[in-house]
Amino acid sequence: GEDVEQSLFLSVREGDSSVINCTYTDSSSTYLYWYKQEPGAGLQLLTYIFSNMDMKQDQRLTVLLNKKDKHLSLRIADTQTGDSAIYFCAETGRGTYKYIFGTGTRLKVLA
Amino acid sequence: DTAVSQTPKYLVTQMGNDKSIKCEQNLGHDTMYWYKQDSKKFLKIMFSYNNKELIINETVPNRFSPKSPDKAHLNLHINSLELGDSAVYFCASSRGVNEQFFGPGTRLTVL
Numbered sequence: 001g002e003d004v005e006q007s008l009f010l011s012v013r014e015g016d017s018s019v020i021n022c023t024y025t026d027s028s029s030t031y032l033y034w035y036k037q038e039p040g041a042g043l044q045l046l047t048y049i050f051s052n053m054d055m056k057q058d059q060r061l062t063v064l065l066n067k068k069d070k071h072l073s074l075r076i077a078d079t080q081t082g083d084s085a086i087y088f089c090a091e092t093g094r095g096t097y098k099y100i101f102g103t104g105t106r107l108k109v110l111a
Numbered sequence: 112d113t114a115v116s117q118t119p120k121y122l123v124t125q126m127g128n129d130k131s132i133k134c135e136q137n138l139g140h141d142t143m144y145w146y147k148q149d150s151k152k153f154l155k156i157m158f159s160y161n162n163k164e165l166i167i168n169e170t171v172p173n174r175f176s177p178k179s180p181d182k183a184h185l186n187l188h189i190n191s192l193e194l195g196d197s198a199v200y201f202c203a204s205s206r207g208v209n210e211q212f213f214g215p216g217t218r219l220t221v222l
Binding site for chain 2: 031033035037040041042043044045048086088092095096097098099101103104106
């Protein structure tokens with residue numbers, strides 16, 4: 001079945017860039033998403049990318065997609081303490097409602 | 112103004128009891144979902160309804176029964192609660208297969 005993997009932890013210093021990585025197995029993935037979950041809260045959609053794109057930039061966020069390697073990354077520029085959270089990638093295929101979520105990466109930003 | 116709301120936020124109950132969690136969305140979406148997030152933060156889809164019709168039904172014990180009285184509501188009833196049911200349950204909604212918006216979660220603790 002489909003699988004989405006992420007490293008579990010990432011620690012960076014305030015002001016540095018963070019790069020959160022995600023690999024997936026479903027070659028028919030059409031949409032890939034990044035969600036942020038703060039402690040005790042629900043998931044907040046940050047950004048998404050279509051599978052026919054290589055890159056998408058949205059203010060401090062840059063998403064890179066390597067479809068050949070089935071690798072997705074989220075770069076957060078000038079990381080702030082408020083960025084500390086769990087980040088989930090998710091993929092879905094064309095015309096399907098089912099999201100497959102990654103294992104989540106816990107980002108800790110050190111002051 | 113909350114887009115996707117869930118009640119209750121916390122639910123503590125004894126093993127063997129029956130309980131319900133309610134979800135409402137005011138986004139005008141036609142599709143709603145229930146997810147379970149375990150203690151390791153793994154997030155898995157349980158059910159999905161599109162226009163009140165069940166479209167996703169993952170391998171979930173039949174003690175769990177979703178009910179969608181209308182497009183804006185999706186409730187989850189759980190019979191004979193077990194210790195392993197302890198988790199955070201998230202409701203989400205979408206317009207068709209577009210991006211999903213999540214509720215704040217219901218933390219269920221079974222004693």
